[in-house]
Amino acid sequence: MHDDIKAAIRGVPDFPKPGILFYDVTTLMKDPVAFKKTSDVLYDYAKDKGITKVAGIESRGFAFGATLAERLGAGLVLMRKPGKLPGETVSESYELEYGTDTIEMHVDAISSDDVVLLHDDLIATGGTAKAAANLIEKIGATIAQASFVIELTFLPGRAKLEQYDFRSVVQFDSE
Amino acid sequence: MHDDIKAAIRGVPDFPKPGILFYDVTTLMKDPVAFKKTSDVLYDYAKDKGITKVAGIESRGFAFGATLAERLGAGLVLMRKPGKLPGETVSESYELEYGTDTIEMHVDAISSDDVVLLHDDLIATGGTAKAAANLIEKIGATIAQASFVIELTFLPGRAKLEQYDFRSVVQFDSE
Numbered sequence: 001m002h003d004d005i006k007a008a009i010r011g012v013p014d015f016p017k018p019g020i021l022f023y024d025v026t027t028l029m030k031d032p033v034a035f036k037k038t039s040d041v042l043y044d045y046a047k048d049k050g051i052t053k054v055a056g057i058e059s060r061g062f063a064f065g066a067t068l069a070e071r072l073g074a075g076l077v078l079m080r081k082p083g084k085l086p087g088e089t090v091s092e093s094y095e096l097e098y099g100t101d102t103i104e105m106h107v108d109a110i111s112s113d114d115v116v117l118l119h120d121d122l123i124a125t126g127g128t129a130k131a132a133a134n135l136i137e138k139i140g141a142t143i144a145q146a147s148f149v150i151e152l153t154f155l156p157g158r159a160k161l162e163q164y165d166f167r168s169v170v171q172f173d174s175e
Numbered sequence: 176m177h178d179d180i181k182a183a184i185r186g187v188p189d190f191p192k193p194g195i196l197f198y199d200v201t202t203l204m205k206d207p208v209a210f211k212k213t214s215d216v217l218y219d220y221a222k223d224k225g226i227t228k229v230a231g232i233e234s235r236g237f238a239f240g241a242t243l244a245e246r247l248g249a250g251l252v253l254m255r256k257p258g259k260l261p262g263e264t265v266s267e268s269y270e271l272e273y274g275t276d277t278i279e280m281h282v283d284a285i286s287s288d289d290v291v292l293l294h295d296d297l298i299a300t301g302g303t304a305k306a307a308a309n310l311i312e313k314i315g316a317t318i319a320q321a322s323f324v325i326e327l328t329f330l331p332g333r334a335k336l337e338q339y340d341f342r343s344v345v346q347f348d349s350e
Binding site: 012062063065070076077078086 | 199201204206227240241244249
């Protein structure tokens with residue numbers, strides 16, 4: 001389903017390294033029709049859930065994160081790489097194939113009574129999204145949904161977030 | 176004017192380095208009322224200009240860049256730091272206080288018949304925005320407007336972009 005949205009996503013071979021096929025959401029974003037339709041689909045998933053904050057993951061997640069926040073009448077919260085946020089932050093580290101990475105959020109960005117939509121453009125292994133979800137739950141807030149434009153179904157992202165209302169607009173099932 | 180929007184922006188002393196007062200737009204973004212009102216003001220600047228693409232500058236510029244693109248019925252183009260875009264890019268370097276920096280765009284993101292709104296959350300010295308504008312004009316496209324949420328009026332950003340329809344929602348006139 002959503003074949004028109006899927007068709008607007010470009011596959012770029014060997015990015016960021018040889019052997020990886022990168023699904024490039026920028027070709028979707030630059031297309032006004034596909035951009036609007038994707039925003040419509042994501043909004044349709046999220047409406048009527050009482051969402052008060054949209055947490056967008058750096059940095060492509062800020063784009064549909066913002067259209068969702070506007071349409072839901074919610075605030076937009078930026079989940080960022082370390083050192084980018086100027087105020088007091090909380091952080092969560094997670095394992096990569098080699099080494100670890102960390103995601104940060106302003107400690108006052110979300111409060112315990114917030115109902116949060118977690119959003120990113122793409123879910124692969126789910127490490128970043130799961131760490132972001134952990135940060136939000138540490139604050140005591142409720143995660144009402146985790147939504148993504150692109151899901152790589154040959155990687156275990158969905159399983160890491162199975163306790164949430166998990167949505168993806170389009171799926172790619174092979175590398 | 177727009178004192179309510181201005182009041183939602185937090186000043187963080189000594190970020191990213193001692194002596195710098197950082198104007199933090201994330202406190203505005205997380206506030207649903209200020210977020211929506213800022214989007215309204217930016218849209219009001221840009222409507223009726225025939226804009227076909229919104230070029231948002233990495234990474235906070237992707238947020239209101241996206242709400243503007245949606246409301247204008249335009250596509251969203253990501254102007255990024257080097258090495259982040261997977262496809263073929265064009266790039267433009269610019270001078271910093273110490274050294275240089277570079278901004279990139281996909282070569283096929285904008286075409287010569289596009290009418291472009293350039294957007295970022297903040298304009299300071301204007302180096303990044305001017306380089307982004309140069310990139311867009313290299314393609315042969317028209318820049319209909321350059322808009323920013325925050326303008327630091329004690330720095331020469333506006334002068335660097337004086338040939339364009341320059342708009343800022345709020346201004347700060349001292350460090």
